Amino acid sequence: MSQDSIKILIADDHEMIIEGMKLMLNQVPDFEVVAEAYDGEKVIEIVKSIHELDLVILDINMPKKDGIEVAKQLKEEFPEVKILIVSMYNRPEFIKNLIAIGVDGYVLKNSGKKELHQAIRSLMQNEPFYGKEITKTVIKSYQKKKVFDSPLDIEVTEREKDVIRLIADGLNSAEIAEKLFVSSHTIDTHRKNILSKLQVKNSAGVIRFGIQTGIVKGFDLF
Amino acid sequence: MSQDSIKILIADDHEMIIEGMKLMLNQVPDFEVVAEAYDGEKVIEIVKSIHELDLVILDINMPKKDGIEVAKQLKEEFPEVKILIVSMYNRPEFIKNLIAIGVDGYVLKNSGKKELHQAIRSLMQNEPFYGKEITKTVIKSYQKKKVFDSPLDIEVTEREKDVIRLIADGLNSAEIAEKLFVSSHTIDTHRKNILSKLQVKNSAGVIRFGIQTGIVKGFDLF
């Protein structure tokens, strides 16, 4: 990359965050923040214009184009530019998607200076870097979630759980019936009971409940 | 848990490994190796007979019943007994399977004394522990997958994202229309276009897509 200093673009829609990060980075002699962006489109624009850029620090939540889309586009057009996601989101879907896209690092916004510096050092040596919490989250996403008797201690029977899972899979009553070897009338009844138990009015509510309680798993790409 | 010392069963088909591990563990005053097993069935047998057992150290490769099977059975019948996998295998399939089964920790056989002790301490405090190499392997397994086509590059307009989010919130077309200040016919059209773009047949598919891409956020309560 560029001779000695590491040239960095910071993208975040909160100016305060950018300022804070700049403060952290400028303490290191060979880190050089050369540009800032407040929305996704601006990021693309800047990267296109500056050619000696080494690293882009990306937030996920940004106007116009979110960090996921920006990351994807950058990795396609400028694969040599390192991407470090700095986000407040510690959700496996985001993390897995972004890793799949090929971002080089992911740390949380509450990371300290030390972790941020460490991340940048790693990335510039072609070593991916994922913060402690991030790896923990990914690992945890494999563990079976304990199904607490959620807020209102709603009790859902095993059969109803089956139906909930299949609803979340996008099957209609006839398909679910076929899969469970029962009449579709039965599934209709289960659905009715489920809706009434969970006090929701459609399958969207059922799916939300399913995900929140861990009944429905594997809603992520892998 | 048993009063002060941590009672451990070591299972491995190589006596040398068991001896080595015993040596490592016995240096710590409150670690107590109370049993050994050379095959999977023996492990189950011992756990059934000893009731004050705190931790089982499991190898994957074992005669009669491999570590994965043993872990599964133990977690079903004795969920309170911690399981630490100590294996030479650093392959994502094994790791993911075992995490899914619910093992509490996973370290490699070439781990030092320090990591082994750390792992046991974590587990006994109900904190899962996965060795550095293990987490690295899991993370890396995502990078190999290219999902550049599929979900991520389907182009959904901003308006469509709005509709997707509201569908995920459980609103019906009339409610969405009201919220967005347009006719419900318009929402019907959006829904139609969304279903056709995403190639799904109902709102369950839409919600799944929304979550996978990050369009839909805040689906978890805790």
Added chain:
DNA sequence: TTGGCTCTACCTATTTTTAGTGATTTTATT
């Protein structure tokens, strides 16, 4: 300025879901 895309809106028709009510069989528990 033409073409393409988005957002908007309406129409018809069919399929699916939701809602209410009732009932029988299976399974688990005491």
Added chain:
DNA sequence: AATAAAATCACTAAAAATAGGTAGAGCCAA
């Protein structure tokens, strides 16, 4: 063996979602 809970099946009717088509207004880029 009796009781309770869960799972099963059925019928009707209304509400909602899905599937197909058409089409105008606004915007942007080639």
